[in-house]
Amino acid sequence: MTVGKEWTEQSIQRIIDGLEHKPGAMLPILHAIQNEIGYIPEKAVAQIAESLLQTRAEVHGVISFYHHFRTTPPGKHTIEICRAEACQAMGCRSLEAHAKQSLGIDYHQTTANRQFSLEPVYCLGNCATGPSIRIDDDIHGRVSLDRFDELVASHQQDMKEVG
Amino acid sequence: MKLDQVCFRTNHLSPSWTLDAYRQVGGYQVLEDILSNKLKPESIIEQIKNSALRGRGGAGFPTGLKWSFMPRRLPGDKYIVCNSDEGEPGTCKDRDILRFNPHQLIEGMIIAGYTIGAQTGYNYIRGEFFEPIERFEAALEEAREAGYLGKDILGSGFHFQLHTHIGAGAYICGEETALLESLEGKKGQPRYKPPFPAGYGLYGRPTTINNTESLASIPVILQHGADWFHELGTPNNGGSKIFCMTGHVNKPGNYEVPLGTPFAELLELAGGVRHGHQLKAVIPGGSSTPVVPAEIMMGLDMSYDGIAKGRSMLGAGSVIVMDDSTCMVKALQRIAYFYYEESCGQCTPCREGTGWLYRVVKRIEEGQGKQEDLDRLVDVAENINGNTICALGDAAAAPVVSFIKHFREEFQYHIDHGRCMDNTA
Ligand SMILES: NC(=O)C1=CN([C@@H]2O[C@H](COP(=O)(O)OP(=O)(O)OC[C@H]3O[C@@H](n4cnc5c(N)ncnc54)[C@H](O)[C@@H]3O)[C@@H](O)[C@H]2O)C=CC1
Ligand SMILES: Cc1cc2nc3c(=O)[nH]c(=O)nc-3n(C[C@H](O)[C@H](O)[C@H](O)COP(=O)(O)O)c2cc1C
Ligand code: SF4
Ligand code: FES
Numbered sequence: 001m002t003v004g005k006e007w008t009e010q011s012i013q014r015i016i017d018g019l020e021h022k023p024g025a026m027l028p029i030l031h032a033i034q035n036e037i038g039y040i041p042e043k044a045v046a047q048i049a050e051s052l053l054q055t056r057a058e059v060h061g062v063i064s065f066y067h068h069f070r071t072t073p074p075g076k077h078t079i080e081i082c083r084a085e086a087c088q089a090m091g092c093r094s095l096e097a098h099a100k101q102s103l104g105i106d107y108h109q110t111t112a113n114r115q116f117s118l119e120p121v122y123c124l125g126n127c128a129t130g131p132s133i134r135i136d137d138d139i140h141g142r143v144s145l146d147r148f149d150e151l152v153a154s155h156q157q158d159m160k161e162v163g
Numbered sequence: 164m165k166l167d168q169v170c171f172r173t174n175h176l177s178p179s180w181t182l183d184a185y186r187q188v189g190g191y192q193v194l195e196d197i198l199s200n201k202l203k204p205e206s207i208i209e210q211i212k213n214s215a216l217r218g219r220g221g222a223g224f225p226t227g228l229k230w231s232f233m234p235r236r237l238p239g240d241k242y243i244v245c246n247s248d249e250g251e252p253g254t255c256k257d258r259d260i261l262r263f264n265p266h267q268l269i270e271g272m273i274i275a276g277y278t279i280g281a282q283t284g285y286n287y288i289r290g291e292f293f294e295p296i297e298r299f300e301a302a303l304e305e306a307r308e309a310g311y312l313g314k315d316i317l318g319s320g321f322h323f324q325l326h327t328h329i330g331a332g333a334y335i336c337g338e339e340t341a342l343l344e345s346l347e348g349k350k351g352q353p354r355y356k357p358p359f360p361a362g363y364g365l366y367g368r369p370t371t372i373n374n375t376e377s378l379a380s381i382p383v384i385l386q387h388g389a390d391w392f393h394e395l396g397t398p399n400n401g402g403s404k405i406f407c408m409t410g411h412v413n414k415p416g417n418y419e420v421p422l423g424t425p426f427a428e429l430l431e432l433a434g435g436v437r438h439g440h441q442l443k444a445v446i447p448g449g450s451s452t453p454v455v456p457a458e459i460m461m462g463l464d465m466s467y468d469g470i471a472k473g474r475s476m477l478g479a480g481s482v483i484v485m486d487d488s489t490c491m492v493k494a495l496q497r498i499a500y501f502y503y504e505e506s507c508g509q510c511t512p513c514r515e516g517t518g519w520l521y522r523v524v525k526r527i528e529e530g531q532g533k534q535e536d537l538d539r540l541v542d543v544a545e546n547i548n549g550n551t552i553c554a555l556g557d558a559a560a561a562p563v564v565s566f567i568k569h570f571r572e573e574f575q576y577h578i579d580h581g582r583c584m585d586n587t588a
Binding site for chain 1: 249250251252253254255258289290291292293294295328329330331332333334345346347348349350351366407408409410411415416417446450481483485489494497498501504505507
């Protein structure tokens with residue numbers, strides 16, 4: 001997942017065209033667009049609706065139903081904190097508070113430098129080693145406050161190296 | 164106590180998830196035998212029935228019986244769907260089957276397809292699962308190359324295709340009919356049951372849905388025999404089961420043990436309760452199952468019928484252990500919030516009721532509770548129970564009723580003093 005990447009009507013249409021004949025194509029198409037661009041742009045809704053012969057309201061309905069889909073560009077890295085029971089038992093509440101405070105944002109927000117977006121998640125399937133967080137596609141277990149800071153720092157770092 | 168007999172039987176190999184590893188434990192042999200001997204589907208169903216395999220997704224419905232509902236001679240499309248949506252907080256077992264033994268699930272699904280007359284299968288995997296999805300896809304590729312999937316499998320005339328479908332972060336999609344809606348590309352909102360999926364499933368066609376662990380158990384049952392499997396467990400509770408041990412234990416993790424294993428032994432396996440603390444309560448089957456106080460739990464066996472004796476459910480085997488530092492009001496608040504957040508909003512009792520439950524528990528937790536709140540909570544929960552389309556409503560109600568029943572004095576203390584009892588955090 002990266003920051004909202006460049007896209008055009010054509011690039012979105014290519015994604016749709018590649019998947020629209022699959023049965024139940026809606027979710028695969030939404031996943032593919034979000035993987036490619038980082039979010040589902042408003043324009044894509046109309047294109048999907050037209051291609052799948054559905055109304056725009058139906059497409060909107062599906063996008064807003066699933067927690068995973070977003071309609072605004074994310075930061076460079078997305079941090080998800082598990083709020084489910086096993087992680088709560090292992091102290092994810094203080095981790096949440098710490099994350100919000102140190103990043104200076106609330107859930108569903110992105111830092112001003114567009115480095116990090118913060119999202120809650122309900123169980124990453126990593127319950128045995130909570131508290132768990134996911135940064136982009138990597139899951140981290142037993143995340144103490146210090147470990148959280150380290151992880152954030154290392155992701156800041158990779159930004160500097162990349163440019 | 165024998166460990167890792169069924170779904171984790173490749174765990175001693177490294178890597179355990181390749182076709183090679185799976186073949187070392189006899190993998191795909193059962194499928195080859197079935198196809199070359201053109202084994203009768205009825206006889207496979209008979210064996211599954213005799214094995215006393217019960218649905219590992221939580222409801223414990225007998226798998227053989229479920230398969231027998233499929234109208235296999237009805238012409239036209241039929242489907243087998245695997246439920247790998249695993250969203251119940253505290254549950255982390257299907258993920259490890261996908262990661263460590265994906266071929267066994269694939270073989271189970273092909274056998275299921277053959278038995279119920281389906282030529283297409285879908286594995287609906289939770290979108291949050293990144294690595295498990297990759298492992299499963301890689302295994303699918305290996306199985307295709309080895310000729311176990313596709314047209315005319317091993318020259319038998321049986322065709323079977325298997326596809327992965329990725330969810331997008333909605334707990335309710337684990338409910339089987341919501342999952343079907345989601346597979347069709349819609350919002351995952353549950354359908355009325357009956358009709359059950361066996362009659363009206365994916366795209367309105369006969370469909371069997373099973374949990375990952377149920378399907379991955381199939382090849383082992385057929386390889387070692389129904390009796391072997393049944394005897395691993397206890398009467399009517401065949402086989403072993405993966406228990407996800409989480410919360411305040413020293414060695415959290417997944418443990419595959421025979422059904423009927425005493426809880427006390429399982430707890431010991433997981434390293435016992437966190438050092439310096441006493442066991443307070445256990446949620447035995449995932450957050451939707453009623454909480455059980457320590458003294459009752461220590462006397463129970465881990466099986467469907469065993470946990471029922473403690474007025475709770477084995478569920479998906481997601482054991483959340485709570486020690487004496489746990490504030491039960493806070494714990495309930497978090498569970499209530501989860502169901503409030505995840506209600507799909509179709510039924511009024513669930514949509515409104517989950518919000519009420521959460522707000523009232525929250526106000527008790529924050530020291531703003533009123534005297535009549537405890538009865539009010541139970542009242543709201545009872546009005547949800549049984550009055551909704553799917554079991555999420557019941558799942559939200561069950562913890563509330565059981566927490567208040569067993570730990571009423573803690574809730575009362577919060578109302579009277581505006582804070583926790585001294586012995587809790
Ligand atoms: N694994 C997980 O992450 C989660 C598991 N659960 C579990 O799910 C359970 C509830 O699941 P439901 O599907 O609502 O239970 P259910 O009792 O309605 O159904 C269980 C299975 O048996 C089949 N079935 C039942 N009666 C049938 C009949 N007369 N004819 C044909 N088929 C029939 C259903 O189609 C279904 O596949 C709860 O007990 C809970 O423990 C709940 C949340 C998450
Ligand atoms: C709200 C809700 C969520 C559920 N989530 C799951 C799930 O994540 N995985 C699962 O296998 N079953 C889940 N179930 C149970 C399924 O509806 C169904 O009973 C199960 O997949 C059948 O498979 P089995 O008979 O092999 O257990 C859920 C049920 C409800 C009511
Ligand atoms: S019980 Fe709740 S989750 Fe289930 S269908 Fe009704 S509103 Fe949706
Ligand atoms: S409860 Fe946090 S990963 Fe499962």
